[in-house]
Amino acid sequence: MESLGTDGEMKRVVIAGCPGAGKSRAARTLSDLTGLPVIHLDSHYWQPGWQRPSPEVWRATMKELIARPRWIMDGNYGSTLDLRLKAADTLIYLDFKTFLCATRVLKRSVLGRGGTRSGELPDGCLERFDWPFFKFVLNYRRTRRERDLESIRVFSGVSHVFIRPRQLKRFLGSLESGPVS
Template sequence: MNLMERVVIAGCPGAGKSTAARRLAEITGLPVVHLDRHYWQPGWTRPDPEDWQETVSELAARPRWIMDGNYGSTLNLRLAAADTLIHLDFSTFVCASRVLRRTLTGLGGQRGGELGDGCQERLDWPFFQFVLNYRRTRRDRDLEVMSGFGGTVYRMESPRQLESLFRLFAKRPFAVAEI
């Protein structure tokens, strides 16, 4: 049995990284770190890049976690500390339709505490364009960073595959380390 104590969940926005993190936390007992909550400052203000790198380094130094988020600029930091990578490599259609549904149903809300204080769900055309273009403009860069990862990799190409992985995980015992 592979030890799973530090898990990176990566992929295009809308793939369901935060939902997957919560589901995995229910199975494993590992704490979830939603990077969006740490990145976005009130009013959707971005942090200073050096401060952001430091924040992610501090989060990754924790002994146990499931960390979800895109943030390609810190993927190498997270993978260096992780033992497991779950890559949600879903189609543009799946991701874009999920972002659209999430946005329209959650307008004005904070997405279950996943977002930073003062950041409510909103219509954001540049973000939606990012989702539509992710596979063409960012996916190869992320795959290159992931290719150097030495831990256990689960690359899921559909929500159905991810559901099968969760069923498999639910059948295996996870020792929850005492803190």
């Protein structure tokens, strides 16, 4: 494993990328390998009934979350990416094709309809198809990707950018099992 912090271990990991890229799954797998706790940002952002917090409340929540000594955070939320990257030692960016991400979002919204993603969404936020969100996924590479890549370019920690799921799988498979101390 690359040297990540002053002691060479991952302690604060940001996983970002287009919705549907597999950020939450990657976070769970990485957590199993490292022992780092996962913070699913969706579960902290959304309020019952898919209500959004104010920008001020969301930034305050994010400041509390990043103050924790160890974590894996999955989710985008571009308005607070700067805070997460300043606190992180490692960034994993899933730069997967639109077709793959859109297919996964569609599958998740249809197969999970009316249910919840345990631990990933708060109570009162049932899985559903949402056309504006799906449009966001379809347009992500054109409208948001460059902003994310610019954040990666100035990130001072260790960055891993994966353009194919098999690259991510290979990376995760290369990590030693066992908790990070």
